[in-house]
Ligand code: HEC
């Protein structure tokens with residue numbers, strides 16, 4: 001197919017709301033101008049699990065999403081919708097009936113991104129923080145940053161201010177291949193780590209300063 005034909009096909013797909021994959025939907029959503037008030041309205045449903053302030057639950061059952069990069073939120077929602085990230089609890093809340101398509105995704109993501117982050121998330125037992133710090137600095141800083149702030153432009157999640165139990169679960173799921181949208185370089189860095197090692201890193205990360 002030549003370039004012009006491809007371009008008009010993409011335009012057609014976006015105008016009728018059909019996306020070949022989650023990356024296309026994500027890119028299209030991020031190109032739109034968000035309506036934060038509309039996003040706030042949608043968020044009323046999300047608050048049932050993620051709480052009104054977006055701080056989730058200390059036991060890690062529901063993650064902190066407040067203050068996450070807008071790009072990361074849009075990517076996760078597109079991945080969950082495309083079943084590229086297994087999250088059965090959220091499937092009923094990820095369809096067009098709730099989110100209203102790419103514009104709705106961009107709106108709710110913009111609303112969540114501007115909520116203040118959680119200054120005191122759940123933490124680990126604090127017994128192996130030195131080990132956690134050394135491993136974090138060796139294997140994680142390149143992408144998630146010294147303070148765990150990640151990068152909006154690179155779609156690296158903010159992991160500071162997140163609950164210990166959720167961090168640990170994601171690290172285990174990524175290591176064990178249960179999170180389909182995992183970053184391959186990250187996977188390589190943790191694939192040989194046992195649970196105790198991951199616990200020390202998650203504990204260290206849960207104590208990183210939130211801005
Ligand atoms: C019934 C409970 C429930 C509802 C309602 C819900 N979520 Fe979630 N959400 C979850 C769970 C559980 C996870 C974490 C799953 C996991 O451990 O991988 C999650 C994860 C997420 C993530 C990924 C967080 C991250 O750090 O990667 C985002 C973004 C998100 N939810 C946004 C939303 C939005 C927006 C809504 C409303 C439209 C919503 N959720 C409604 C349960 C819920």
Ligand code: HEC
Nearest residue numbers: 139140143155156157159167170181182183185186190201
């Ligand atoms: C090469 C870059 C890279 C490296 C190195 C890396 N990560 Fe990640 N990490 C990512 C990306 C990208 C994602 C999000 C993947 C996706 O869902 O799109 C992620 C996701 C995560 C998540 C899940 C966040 C959430 O909200 O669900 C955690 C926790 C995490 N990383 C911690 C770590 C730790 C700890 C290390 C070091 C042992 C590490 N990462 C190394 C890029 C990296």
